[in-house]
Amino acid sequence: EAQVTQNPRYLITVTGKKLTVTCSQNMNHEYMSWYRQDPGLGLRQIYYSMNVEVTDKGDVPEGYKVSRKEKRNFPLILESPSPNQTSLYFCASSLRRLAKISSYEQYFGPGTRLTVT
Amino acid sequence: SQKIEQNSEALNIQEGKTATLTCNYTNYSPAYLQWYRQDPGRGPVFLLLIRENEKEKRKERLKVTFDTTLKQSLFHITASQPADSATYLCALVGDDKIIFGKGTRLHILP
Numbered sequence: 001e002a003q004v005t006q007n008p009r010y011l012i013t014v015t016g017k018k019l020t021v022t023c024s025q026n027m028n029h030e031y032m033s034w035y036r037q038d039p040g041l042g043l044r045q046i047y048y049s050m051n052v053e054v055t056d057k058g059d060v061p062e063g064y065k066v067s068r069k070e071k072r073n074f075p076l077i078l079e080s081p082s083p084n085q086t087s088l089y090f091c092a093s094s095l096r097r098l099a100k101i102s103s104y105e106q107y108f109g110p111g112t113r114l115t116v117t
Numbered sequence: 118s119q120k121i122e123q124n125s126e127a128l129n130i131q132e133g134k135t136a137t138l139t140c141n142y143t144n145y146s147p148a149y150l151q152w153y154r155q156d157p158g159r160g161p162v163f164l165l166l167i168r169e170n171e172k173e174k175r176k177e178r179l180k181v182t183f184d185t186t187l188k189q190s191l192f193h194i195t196a197s198q199p200a201d202s203a204t205y206l207c208a209l210v211g212d213d214k215i216i217f218g219k220g221t222r223l224h225i226l227p
Contacts, residue, residue, distance in 0.1 A: 004160075035213075042219035043206065044159070058214070090160050106152065106215070108160030 001026045004109035006091050012115045013081055021076045023091030023114050031094040032074040033058070033106070034066065036087040043090070049074055081116040088113050119145040121209055123218040130197050131226050138192040138221045140207035145216070147209035150183055150190050155204045163190075164205075171212045195215065 004025045013019055025032065033048040035058075045058030049068040065077040074093075078085060092106040102103055124139035140150070149168040153161035167183040167190065169175045174181045180193040194201050204220040 034219075040219070043217035045215060048214075059216075091161075105163030105166065106161075108162070111158070111160055 002032045002107070004091055004107050006089075006095055006109040006112050007089060008112060010113050012117065013032075014117055015082055016080050019081060019114075020022070021078075021089060021091075021114070023074045023076065023109060025074075025091075025093040025107070026072065026074050026092060027095070027107065028071065028072060029093035029095050030071070031096060031106075032068065033092045033094075034064070034074070034076050035092065036060065038087050039110075046076070054104075080087050081114075083116050086114060086116050119143070119209075119216055121145075121207065121216050121218045123205075123207060123221045125221055126219075126225065127222040129224045129226055132197060132199060134197055136144075136194040136197045136201070136223055136225070137206075138205055138223065140190040140192065140218055142188050142209055145188075145209055145211065146185075147211045149210050150181075151208045151210060152181060152190075153206040153208065153217075155206060157204075161206055166210075193227050194223075199225045199227050200219075201225050 007022045030051050034046040035043045037043045044060045046064050047066040049055045052071050055066050068074050089112045091109040094106045121142045130136040149166050151166040152164045154160040163180045167181045178195045182191045202225045204222045207218045207222045209216045
């Protein structure tokens with residue numbers, strides 16, 4: 001089954017304790033992205049990757065890191081989490097970069113609810 | 118800066134009627150616009166996309182229009198059903214970036 005998986009689905013942690021949220025897709029998609037969703041603010045893009053070893057900042061990258069060493073995986077790293085990073089996080093993938101010429105819908109993972117105390 | 122607005126936070130529609138959701142944007146010239154459905158606690162699911170040179174797109178009971186002069190997209194669900202109750206998000210796509218609206222919570226009343 002074609003899907004985007006995220007782990008963990010729920011995480012409660014303390015300020016400053018490094019964590020990684022994994023994301024994996026089995027559709028051979030080139031484009032992957034991370035979003036956070038907060039009440040009243042909607043979905044905001046954190047980082048995206050157009051292909052292996054190519055990553056770029058979205059609208060809210062501060063406090064986050066990503067890597068894309070393999071096409072299928074795109075982990076999100078919080079080196080020193082803070083309470084303002086408490087949010088619902090979504091990973092998404094798309095067949096191709098969201099370019100003007102070709103466009104493909106994004107497939108979203110089930111979400112990771114993170115609480116930082 | 119780029120701004121995208123969806124007309125209301127919540128919309129109540131009687132079952133069987135047409136639900137119309139609005140997405141307006143400023144300071145942006147998107148290549149295309151997408152609509153997603155999101156159920157509580159789940160990731161968004163893609164519904165439709167419409168390109169800048171298209172006026173209208175249909176898929177079963179769904180219809181999307183795109184007016185680049187008005188900088189507006191309308192999303193219609195005809196013959197609405199309680200199962201259509203969800204949050205609907207519009208998203209503008211240009212180059213490699215995508216910007217989402219905050220969504221409209223649609224309630225279809227039986």
